Structures are given as structure tokens and as C-alpha cells.
Amino acid sequence: MAFLQIDNVSKYFPNPSGDGRVCVFKDVTIKIEKGEFVTVIGHSGCGKSTLLNIIAGLDTASEGGVLLGGREVSGPGLDRMVVFQNFSLMPWMTVFENIALAVRSAYPNWDASQVTAHVNKYIALVGLKGAEGKRPTALSGGMKQRVGLARAVSIEPKVLLLDEPFAQIDALTRGVIQEELIQMWNTSKNTVFMVTHDVDEAILLSDRILLMTNGPSARIGEMVDVTIPRPRSRETVIEHPHYYKIRNHVIHFLVRHASHAVGAGSADGHSVDAPVLVRF
Numbered sequence: 645m646a647f648l649q650i651d652n653v654s655k656y657f658p659n660p661s662g663d664g665r666v667c668v669f670k671d672v673t674i675k676i677e678k679g680e681f682v683t684v685i686g687h688s689g690c691g692k693s694t695l696l697n698i699i700a701g702l703d704t705a706s707e708g709g710v711l712l713g714g715r716e717v718s719g720p721g722l723d724r725m726v727v728f729q730n731f732s733l734m735p736w737m738t739v740f741e742n743i744a745l746a747v748r749s750a751y752p753n754w755d756a757s758q759v760t761a762h763v764n765k766y767i768a769l770v771g772l773k774g775a776e777g778k779r780p781t782a783l784s785g786g787m788k789q790r791v792g793l794a795r796a797v798s799i800e801p802k803v804l805l806l807d808e809p810f811a812q813i814d815a816l817t818r819g820v821i822q823e824e825l826i827q828m829w830n831t832s833k834n835t836v837f838m839v840t841h842d843v844d845e846a847i848l849l850s851d852r853i854l855l856m857t858n859g860p861s862a863r864i865g866e867m868v869d870v871t872i873p874r875p876r877s878r879e880t881v882i883e884h885p886h887y888y889k890i891r892n893h894v895i896h897f898l899v900r901h902a903s904h905a906v907g908a909g910s911a912d913g914h915s916v917d918a919p920v921l922v923r924f
């Protein structure tokens with residue numbers, strides 16, 4: 645059994661027209677090993693965030709289930725931390741307090757000096773030294789998301805769930821924070837499940853890219869191994885001979901699935917095809 649196992653998960657929502665239900669995705673099975681960094685890419689509406697929310701325990705599967713370390717996920721927990729694109733910081737708390745709140749929940753027996761040392765370590769890791777006392781309104785988007793990442797990673801969750809965390813950050817800052825995330829991941833070795841629309845980001849960060857077909861009845865169409873050795877940086881990754889092969893392959897998949905129906909799974913209860921494994 646894999647460390648994080650998504651087993652035949654399907655999700656239905658009530659049809660907005662009031663007539664029955666709509667299948668968002670069907671029979672999604674993903675096996676993720678401890679310490680693996682997996683990214684999901686697919687067109688808007690195929691169900692990426694819904695899948696992430698089910699892993700987080702913020703939503704429930706209509707069919708199937710999620711197992712983490714062999715135990716069924718049945719609700720939110722500190723073993724899975726989510727970073728959303730809208731930052732979700734407590735606006736009345738400072739940078740330090742936002743992170744300390746999470747650290748105190750995860751380590752209720754720690755005394756104040758342990759909490760302070762731990763929070764300061766993560767503030768330094770994301771380059772926010774000097775901004776400890778600022779409130780979110782005084783921070784740029786990039787700084788807010790650094791707080792979000794520090795807060796999530798500081799409690800050392802078993803799984804880090806990233807839902808387009810850099811979508812609202814300008815391209816230059818995004819590149820810098822992506823590299824900071826690599827540094828943090830190198831240290832923490834969290835298992836990461838990330839949703840993104842950014843193909844370059846997925847190649848830079850992931851061990852594997854899961855490509856979702858369009859909904860309704862979306863499925864994981866392909867799993868692409870990112871066969872570019874680590875450590876990676878934005879400058880070196882594009883020099884690797886596999887970079888453009890992987891990039892072109894992912895983009896072609898997305899173009900093929902830009903209009904619905906190509907390879908869409910079955911909404912009528914029949915099983916769907918297993919994902920194609922792609923490795924250059």
C-alpha cells in the first residue's frame with residue numbers, strides 16, 4: 645500500500661439544472677509514495693480542487709476513499725495542511741502570530757520559547773526575517789504566500805496540499821518562491837500534492853505530473869514522470885534534454901483535451917481506462 649492512496653474516488657454534485665447529478669470525476673486512483681512531489685494539471689472545472697479538498701478532508705468522496713499511512717481520511721487534520729491561492733491568513737494577526745497559531749495547535753505541549761524558536765526558523769526559511777510584526781494588509785502577495793507556506797510546513801504535516809498557491813503572485817516573485825519551496829521541501833521531505841495550471845512550475849517542482857481529462861466524468865488520463873535529476877533550479881532545468889519533451893507532451897495533452905469528450909471517462913457506471921504512464 646502506498647503512503648497516500650486515492651482509491652477509486654468519484655465525485656458527483658447535484659446538477660445545477662435540478663435534474664439528477666453531474667459526475668465531476670470518476671474512479672480516480674493515485675498512489676503516492678512518502679516524500680513524493682506530485683502535481684495535477686487539467687483544464688478549469690475538471691475537478692482538481694475538489695480532489696485536493698477530498699484528500700484534505702474538507703469535502704467527501706461520493707464513491708471510493710483516501711488512505712493516508714493506511715488509515716482512512718475522514719475529515720480535516722493537522723497531518724494534511726492546505727495552502728490556498730487566496731492566502732487565507734488571519735488578518736488581525738502578525739506574521740509571527742499566524743505561524744505560531746498553527747505551531748501551538750500542532751505541538752500543544754511546547755513552551756513559549758520552543759514555539760518562538762520554531763516559528764523564527766520558518767520565518768527565516770521563507771525570507772521574512774524583519775517582517776515578523778507585520779499584519780497581512782502590510783504584506784505583498786508574495787510575502788503573504790510565504791507566510792502561508794511557512795505556516796503549513798512549520799507543523800511538519802505528513803502531506804502538504806497546495807492549491808495553485810502561486811496563481812495570484814506576479815511571475816518574477818513566483819519564480820523566487822518556487823525555489824524557496826524547493827529548499828523547504830529538500831529539508832522537510834513532505835509528501836506534496838499540488839494543483840497548478842503552470843506547466844513549467846509542474847516540471848520544476850514535481851516527481852510526477854498527473855494529467856486530468858476534461859469533465860464531466862474527468863479521469864487521470866496520463867501520469868508523466870519528470871525524469872530530470874534534482875537538485876533543480878529554474879536556470880538549469882530548461883537545459884536538460886527531457887525538459888522540452890515533457891513540456892511539449894503535457895501541452896499537447898492539454899490541447900487534445902481542450903474540447904470535451906476526448907478520452908472522457910464513463911458517467912454511466914462503467915469502469916474507466918487506467919492512466920497511461922509516460923516516461924522520457
Ligand SMILES: Nc1ncnc2c1ncn2[C@@H]1O[C@H](COP(=O)(O)OP(=O)(O)OP(=O)(O)O)[C@@H](O)[C@H]1O
Pocket residue numbers: 657658668686687688689690691692693694695
Ligand atoms: N460545492 C459544489 N457544488 C456544486 N458543484 C461544484 C461544487 N464545487 C465544485 N463544483 C463543480 O465541480 C466542478 C469541478 O470544480 P473544481 O473547482 O474542483 O475544478 P478545478 O479543476 O479545480 O477548476 P479550476 O482550475 O478552475 O480551479 C466544476 O464544474 C464546479 O462548478
